[in-house]
Amino acid sequence: MDKQHQLKIEAAKVALKYLQDGEIIGIGTGSTVNCFIDLLADHKHRIKAAVSSSEASTERLKKLNIEVIDLNEADEIPVYIDGADETNHQLELIKGGGGALTREKVIAAVAQKFVCIADQSKYVETLGKFPLPVEVVPMARSQVARELVKLGGDPAYRTGFVTDNGNVILDVYNLEITQPQILESEINQITGVVTNGLFARRPADHLILATDSGIKEY
Numbered sequence: 001m002d003k004q005h006q007l008k009i010e011a012a013k014v015a016l017k018y019l020q021d022g023e024i025i026g027i028g029t030g031s032t033v034n035c036f037i038d039l040l041a042d043h044k045h046r047i048k049a050a051v052s053s054s055e056a057s058t059e060r061l062k063k064l065n066i067e068v069i070d071l072n073e074a075d076e077i078p079v080y081i082d083g084a085d086e087t088n089h090q091l092e093l094i095k096g097g098g099g100a101l102t103r104e105k106v107i108a109a110v111a112q113k114f115v116c117i118a119d120q121s122k123y124v125e126t127l128g129k130f131p132l133p134v135e136v137v138p139m140a141r142s143q144v145a146r147e148l149v150k151l152g153g154d155p156a157y158r159t160g161f162v163t164d165n166g167n168v169i170l171d172v173y174n175l176e177i178t179q180p181q182i183l184e185s186e187i188n189q190i191t192g193v194v195t196n197g198l199f200a201r202r203p204a205d206h207l208i209l210a211t212d213s214g215i216k217e218y
C-alpha cells in the first residue's frame with residue numbers, strides 16, 4: 001500500500017470519533033471517503049442510516065449493508081464526512097475532483113458539522129493549484145467557459161464525464177484564489193452553472209489532516 005493511501009486511512013480512522021449513535025451520517029465521495037466507508041462497516045449498528053453524495057458512494061455503502069436514505073427523508077444530518085482536493089488554513093476547500101461537488105455541497109449545507117478528512121498533500125497556502133471543477137448544464141458549456149476566461153481562468157472540458165445529475169464539468173486552471181468566497185459567488189452567478197467546487201461560503205468545520213509526523217486536527 002502506498003504512503004498516501006495509508007495516510008488517508010489514518011485520517012478516516014480519526015473521523016470515526018465524530019459518529020453519533022442513532023443518528024444519520026452524511027457521506028462524501030472519493031478515495032479518502034472510501035477508506036471511511038470501509039471502516040464504517042464495523043460501526044454500522046451505531047448509526048441510523050447514511051445520506052450519500054454520489055452513486056459511487058451509495059453503491060459502496062450498500063455493498064457493506066449500510067442503509068442509504070434520500071436526503072429528503074432526513075430531518076437533520078448532525079455530521080458530514082468528506083474529503084477535499086485542496087484545503088487552506090481557514091478550511092475553505094476545493095472539491096469536485098470526483099465530480100460529485102453539487103450533491104456534496106447540498107449535504108454540507110444541511111449538515112450541522114462538516115468534517116473534512118485529508119492527507120497532507122491537500123493542504124495549501126492559497127487555493128487554486130488544483131483546477132477548480134465547475135458543474136455546468138451541457139448546453140451552456142461554451143458560454144460558461146467564455147465567462148470563466150473573463151474571470152481569469154483557463155477552463156477545460158472534462159471529456160467523457162457526466163455527473164450523477166446529468167451535467168458536465170469544466171475544470172478551471174490557473175486561478176490563484178485569494179478571495180474564495182467572492183469567487184464562489186461570482187462563478188455561481190454565471191447562467192448555466194449548477195455549482196462550483198469552492199466550499200468557502202460553507203467551509204469545513206473540522207479538518208483531520210494525516211501527515212508524516214502524525215494526525216493534525218484543526
Ligand SMILES: O=C(CO)[C@H](O)[C@H](O)COP(=O)(O)O
Nearest residue numbers: 030031032083096097098100
Ligand atoms: O470532492 C471530491 C469528489 O467530488 C473528493 O472529496 C475529492 O476529489 C478528494 O478525493 P480523494 O479523497 O480521492 O483525494
